[in-house]
Amino acid sequence: MNILVLDIGGTLIKTGICDENGHLTQMKEYPTELQNGEKNIIDKLNNIITGFHDYEAIGVSIAGCVDSEEGYIYSSGNIPDLNGLRLKDVLEKKFCVPVKIENDVNAAALGEKYYGAGKGFNDFLCLTIGTGIGGAIVIDSTIFKGHKGIAAEFGHMITHPRGARCSCGGSGCYETYASATALVKNARKINQKYFNGRIIFAEDNQQDKELERVIHDWVYEVALGLTSLIHIFNPPAIILGGGIMEQEKLVHMISAKVKELALESFSDVKILKASLGNKAGMYGAAQLILNGEYYKSGRNIT
Template sequence: MNVLAVDIGGTNIKMSMVDSTGQTSAFKEIESGAKKGGQYLVDHLMEAIAETYSGFDAIGISTAGQVNSEEGSIIFANENFPGYTGMHVKALFEERFGVPVKVENDVNSAALGEKHFGAGQDFNDFLCLTYGTGIGGAIVIDSTVYKGMNGSAGEFGHMILHPDGLKCNCGCVGCYEMYGATTALVKNAMELNSKYINGRAIFEGLEQGDQQLEKVLNDWVLEVANGLVSLIHIFNPPAIIIGGGVMEQKKLVKAVSAKVQELVISSFTGVQIISATLGNKAGLLGAASLHLNK
């Protein structure tokens, strides 16, 4: 079976053909134009597909926003996607292309990608966290994503860890992602020196022996670990897969893992903290897996 996989983000849309072994081909990336509205996004995505691809048996779509995956509709999308909320993406694409279409939220798709083709292949149960602008999370139980009542389960970034702390975009105060996201690391590093504008600059600074920066990094590792420790105590998972920009640094994953093992209740220490392996292809492969592993 050949699946056309689509990964819709706020800035770009990625597309690829995926065969049943997870091999990708004919990768294409276009601007999403999400700001121009949901209808524009869907129309110009359909145009790009029709222009480039043929011979696919199904379409799997990973998308930003809260998704009703039974209906293949968008329950909620934020202000970066005006008019996308309420759109019946599955129905629109099935009508246009005449093949089965499945739709899943991007974070859940990435977790499914790791489950079927990446770091999660050996585990039936695991948690998946992505550290970027915020912290995305997914809960995989019995090889499927646990979704909760509204498809929103796994919002680990909004666990309240510092109730007297920083206000979060979600309206709560002291959320995990205000302290543990990559954005928080960069913000703290830039307070030391404005040249530390991203993960790469920070790692260069560490190589050059900036000791204050090392302290900033260690404090951040502790924040990341604190969130993970709480999750481990709740789920007692065999594995946690972590990914996102800076987490591609293996050293960092090791440091987080060591800190977690140090803090966690001793009977929970068997948990493995491992790196996501699919990088920015996780969403595409997860979208494909909606058809390939049913």
């Protein structure tokens, strides 16, 4: 069975064809920005999907608050055209195949569960640390959704009461202190040249004692939130994604700090780096279909 997968982000739309054994082929990327006379994002998606053939279902991973049961997008911060849209219905009507949609971090967690660092764990938490902090809760190998399907907004846990303002309108949120954006912001107060993770962790800059302090303070902020989550969920593993986690030593530093902060009986938790990189969302989008009723019932739903 071939599944057309789309991973719709604020900057890029990644696509490909995934078969039921997890082989991802025909991968292509398109800018999310409208171009060539496209009227809106639906117009763009139609153009992209029309370029693919020989698929039986469509799986979509998308940044934002998504009701995956209904295929409804409450809000997608970076792509306002999608807000309030029943994307599943729109695509099913147009392309006459079953469609499943899911929030991007949930999709990435599903990808890691079936094809990546989450293999072998029935329960784990997943966090993507980037511009903000996204979260997913996997229990019994499925995504825990919450009342409206939008659980695991870990980035907006309050770790600093009456702290700095957050983009959500609240203050003191975890992501304001522990996102990659927060690290870069603090590092640039020392030197403007520290404008991304790769430069901050470059070998040449490791003699900068002020930078070392900023990194350690940030690792503490990351570990602080993880420790609360560990005390609530008692997971066997936490998987950390986001470009910043490509820095080899970071996962070890965070893991060591968590072991310092967590109650001893929780300290066997494994802190792992996500292993699928920017393909996790596409693998997860495929798994939405493979876990669904369409595939399980012998593909006789049209």
